Amino acid sequence: MTGRLFDTVWDRHLVASPEGEPPLLYIDLHLVHEVTSPQAFEGLELAGRRVRRPGLTLATMDHDVPTRDLDQPIADELAAEQIARLRRNCEVHGVRLHALGSIDQGIVHVIGPQLGLSQPGMTIVCGDSHTSTHGAFGALAFGIGTSEVEHVLATQTLRQVKPAAMAVTVDGELAPGLTAKDLVLGIIRTLGPGGGVGSVIEYRGPAVRALSMAGRMTVCNMSIEAGARAGMIAPDETTFAWLEGRRHSPRGRQWEQALDDWRGLVTDDGAAFDREVRVDAAALRPAVTWGTTPAQSVFIDDVIPEPGSFATPAGQQAARRALTYMDLRPGVPIRDVTVDAVFIGSCTNGRLEDLRAAAEVIRGRKVHPGVRALVVPGSARVKADAEAEGLDRFFLDAGFEWRSAGCSMCLGMNGDIIAPGERCASTSNRNFEGRQGPGGRTHLVAPAVAAATAVAGHFTLPGDL
Amino acid sequence: MPGIQQIAGTAVALERRDVDTDQIIPAAWLKRVQRTGFAPGLFGAWRENPDFVLNRPGAAEAKILVAGDNFGCGSSREHAVWALQDFGFRAVIAPSFADIFRGNAVSSGLVPAEVGEGAVTRLFAALAARPGARVVVDVAQRTVAIPAAGIVEPFALADYARWRLLEGLDDIAVTLRHEEEITAYEARRPQWLPTVTNQLALS
Numbered sequence: 001m002t003g004r005l006f007d008t009v010w011d012r013h014l015v016a017s018p019e020g021e022p023p024l025l026y027i028d029l030h031l032v033h034e035v036t037s038p039q040a041f042e043g044l045e046l047a048g049r050r051v052r053r054p055g056l057t058l059a060t061m062d063h064d065v066p067t068r069d070l071d072q073p074i075a076d077e078l079a080a081e082q083i084a085r086l087r088r089n090c091e092v093h094g095v096r097l098h099a100l101g102s103i104d105q106g107i108v109h110v111i112g113p114q115l116g117l118s119q120p121g122m123t124i125v126c127g128d129s130h131t132s133t134h135g136a137f138g139a140l141a142f143g144i145g146t147s148e149v150e151h152v153l154a155t156q157t158l159r160q161v162k163p164a165a166m167a168v169t170v171d172g173e174l175a176p177g178l179t180a181k182d183l184v185l186g187i188i189r190t191l192g193p194g195g196g197v198g199s200v201i202e203y204r205g206p207a208v209r210a211l212s213m214a215g216r217m218t219v220c221n222m223s224i225e226a227g228a229r230a231g232m233i234a235p236d237e238t239t240f241a242w243l244e245g246r247r248h249s250p251r252g253r254q255w256e257q258a259l260d261d262w263r264g265l266v267t268d269d270g271a272a273f274d275r276e277v278r279v280d281a282a283a284l285r286p287a288v289t290w291g292t293t294p295a296q297s298v299f300i301d302d303v304i305p306e307p308g309s310f311a312t313p314a315g316q317q318a319a320r321r322a323l324t325y326m327d328l329r330p331g332v333p334i335r336d337v338t339v340d341a342v343f344i345g346s347c348t349n350g351r352l353e354d355l356r357a358a359a360e361v362i363r364g365r366k367v368h369p370g371v372r373a374l375v376v377p378g379s380a381r382v383k384a385d386a387e388a389e390g391l392d393r394f395f396l397d398a399g400f401e402w403r404s405a406g407c408s409m410c411l412g413m414n415g416d417i418i419a420p421g422e423r424c425a426s427t428s429n430r431n432f433e434g435r436q437g438p439g440g441r442t443h444l445v446a447p448a449v450a451a452a453t454a455v456a457g458h459f460t461l462p463g464d465l
Numbered sequence: 466m467p468g469i470q471q472i473a474g475t476a477v478a479l480e481r482r483d484v485d486t487d488q489i490i491p492a493a494w495l496k497r498v499q500r501t502g503f504a505p506g507l508f509g510a511w512r513e514n515p516d517f518v519l520n521r522p523g524a525a526e527a528k529i530l531v532a533g534d535n536f537g538c539g540s541s542r543e544h545a546v547w548a549l550q551d552f553g554f555r556a557v558i559a560p561s562f563a564d565i566f567r568g569n570a571v572s573s574g575l576v577p578a579e580v581g582e583g584a585v586t587r588l589f590a591a592l593a594a595r596p597g598a599r600v601v602v603d604v605a606q607r608t609v610a611i612p613a614a615g616i617v618e619p620f621a622l623a624d625y626a627r628w629r630l631l632e633g634l635d636d637i638a639v640t641l642r643h644e645e646e647i648t649a650y651e652a653r654r655p656q657w658l659p660t661v662t663n664q665l666a667l668s
Contacts, residue, residue, distance in 0.1 A: 015643065015646050015647055015650045016643045016646045016647075018643070020624065020625070020628075021625050021639075022623075022625055024640060024643055024646070024647075026647070026650050026651075026654075028654075028658055028659075029659070035495050035496075035542075036495075036541065036542065036543070038498035039498065039499070039500050039543075042498075047635075047637070049637070052647075053651075054661075054662060055660040055661050055662040056660065056661070057661070058661050063495070064495075064496060076496075078496035078497070079496055081496075081498065082496050082498055085498050094662075096661045096662055116659070117659050117661070119658070119659065122658065127541055127543075128540075128541055129539065129540050129541040129565060143541035143565050144541060144565065144568070145541055145542075145543035145546070145565055145568060145569035145572060146543040146544075146569075147543060147569065147572030147573060147636070148568065148569075148572065150637065151636055151637050151640065154637045154640075154641075155637060155640045155641060155647060156647065156651075157640060157643075157647060159625075159636065159639075159640060161623060161625075163564070193483050193535060193538060194482075194483065194534060194535030194538065194561060194563070197535065197561060197562075197563060197564060198564060224539075227535060227538060227563060227564070229564050248659040248661075249659075250657035254656060254657040255657070257655070257656075257657055258655075258657040261655070293483050293485075293538075314482050314533065314534065317482075318481075318482055318483060321481070411487075411492045411540075412492055412493075413492045413493065413495060413496070430485075430487070430539060430540075432485045432487040432488065432539060433487070433488060433510060434487065434488075434491060434510050435487055435492075438491070438510055439510075
C-alpha cells in the first residue's frame with residue numbers, strides 16, 4: 001500500500017473533474033470573519049445568489065475587534081461598520097454568528113477546533129491564510145481569497161488544482177522546554193519562506209506524534225509561512241481523545257462510525273512524496289526570529305547572522321534589508337537584544353496550553369520596567385478557562401495586561417499596535433515589516449520564551465531567570 | 466469581468482523577493498468593505514520613502530509590475546490584488562507567486578505571469594536601461610515582450626487560468642453548471658459530519 005492521507009481526503013471531496021478544468025472540491029466547513037467577507041456577500045447579492053449551505057458555514061468576529069472595554073461602543077468607526085456588516089450579512093443569509101460578547105467568539109482558528117467542528121478527513125476553508133491550523137486534525141484546510149469566499153458561499157465547492165505532496169518528517173524528540181513553535185520555526189528555516197509553495201505538507205515522525213493537539217495546531221498553523229497551501233497531521237488517539245465530547249463531535253453510534261473511518265486516515269509507510277524533508281528534533285533549540293520573514297530565525301544561543309553567510313545573492317540582499325529594518329547588527333548575541341513590548345496570543349499560540357506555559361514562567365515575577373506586555377486569549381472560552389485556573393492573576397500581578405479574545409497585536413488592525421521603532425517579542429506567526437504596527441519590529445518566539453523575555457527585558461529562556 | 470487578451474504599457478521594477486501582502490496593502494486598509502479605493506494604500510509604508518519605485522516619474526501610469534521570487538506571500542487578503550489594480554496595474558511578472566495571491570489575481574483579473582529566474586533578471590536589466598519602455602504581456606500567447614530591447618520571454622499560466630482571463634468568466638457561473646453533481650455529492654456525505662444550525666437547534 002502506498003496511500004497518502006492527502007490523497008484520501010482530496011479524492012473523497014471530488015464533486016466533478018471536468019475535462020480541461022481543475023476539479024471541483026466539496027467544502028465541509030466554511031469559516032467566515034468580518035474582514036475578508038463583506039465584498040463576498042455583496043457580490044453574492046449583486047448576482048442574486050444565496051448561501052448554498054448555511055449549516056456548513058460559521059462566522060465570528062476576530063480580526064479588528066477591540067480586546068478591552070467590550071461594554072463600550074466600538075471606537076473605531078470603520079471597524080464598527082465592518083463588524084455591523086458581518087452581523088447584517090449573517091442575519092440576511094441565515095449564517096450562524098458567534099458575535100463579540102459571546103462565550104463562543106474568538107479567533108476563527110481557535111473556535112473551530114474548540115467547538116469540535118474541525119474533524120479528521122474534512123475540507124475546511126476560510127478567508128484567512130492561517131486556516132492551515134485545522135490540518136492538525138487530519139483535515140485538508142487552507143486559506144482562500146474573497147472571490148473564493150463568494151464561490152464557496154454560493155456553491156459549497158472550490159475549484160482547485162491539486163497541489164504537490166510534501167512530507168516533513170521530524171525524527172528524534174524535542175528537548176525538555178522546547179515547543180511546537182520552536183519546531184515549526186526550525187522547519188520554516190529549513191524550507192525557506194517560499195519552500196512550500198504549491199504543496200501540501202504532511203508532518204510525520206516521532207516528534208510530531210508526541211505533540212499535543214495544541215502543539216500540532218501551532219505547527220500546521222505556520223505551514224503558510226513556508227508558503228505551503230496546507231499542513232496536515234494524520235489523526236491518532238491524541239486527536240480522538242481531544243475531539244470526544246465536544247459540542248459538534250459525533251455522538252453515540254455516529255462517534256463509533258466516525259472513529260472507524262478516521263482510523264483509516266493514514267499515510268502508508270512506503271508512500272512516496274513529491275518532496276521529502278527530514279528535520280532532527282534533537283538538533284533544535286528555542287528559536288527567535290531576527291528578520292522580516294518567519295524563515296529568518298536563530299537559536300536563542302546564537303548571534304545575529306552575517307548577510308554574507310547566506311548562500312544566494314538574493315538571500316544575502318534579503319538579510320541585509322531585514323537587518324536594516326530590524327536595526328540589528330551581525331554578530332550580536334540575540335540574548336543581548338532588548339524589547340519594548342511582549343505579545344502573547346494569536347491563532348498560533350493563543351490557546352489555553354500556551355497561556356499555561358507563559359503563566360508558569362511569569363508566576364511570582366514582574367514584567368521588566370519599561371516593557372509593555374499583554375496577553376490576548378485566542379477565544380472567549382480560552383479566557384474563561386484561564387480565569388477559572390487563576391492564570392489571569394499571575395499575569396496581572398506580574399504587570400501584564402489581560403485582554404479579551406481577538407487577533408489583536410498579531411496584525412495590529414484593532415489599535416493594539418506597537419509604535420514605530422519599537423521591538424516586540426511575539427508569540428504570533430508573522431514578523432513582516434510593520435506587521436504589528438507601522439515601523440514596528442517583531443521577533444517570533446514560543447510563549448514561555450516571550451514570558452521570560454518580558455521579565456528580563458531582553459530575549460532569554462525561563463531557565464535563565 | 467471583461468476578458469483580457471493583451472496588456473501593453475510601461476512597467477515598474479520592484480527588485481525584491483518575498484514581497485508580502487502586508488507590504489502590498491497594510492492591515493489598516495482592510496477595514497474597507499468595498500473592492501475599490503485602495504490605491505493610496507498600495508505599498509503604503511514603502512511609499513513613505515521618496516526614492517521608492519512607485520514614487521518615480523511615470524510610475525502612476527504603469528500597467529505592469531515586475532518583482533522578485535515568492536511575490537504576494539503571507540496573508541490571504543485579496544485586497545492586495547485590488548490595491549494593485551486600483552493603482553493601475555494589470556499584470557505582475559515574477560519568478561514565483563504565493564498560491565493564494567495567484568488564485569486571487571486570476572479571480573479578480575490581474576494577470577500573474579510567472580517567468581524564469583533568468584528571464585526576470587533580463588527584464589530588470591532592460592527596464593533599468595530603458596525605464597519608460599513599452600512592455601507587452603500577451604495572455605493568449607503567454608509571452609512577455611519588451612520590443613525596444615528585443616526581449617520576448619514565455620511565461621507560465623495554467624490553461625484554466627488563461628481561459629478565465631481571456632474570457633472574463635464568472636467562476637461561480639461555470640461551477641453552477643455542475644449543480645446536479647454537487648447535489649448528488651451532498652446526498653452521499655457521511656451523517657456524522659458537523660452541521661452548525663442543526664446541532665444548535667438540538668441543544
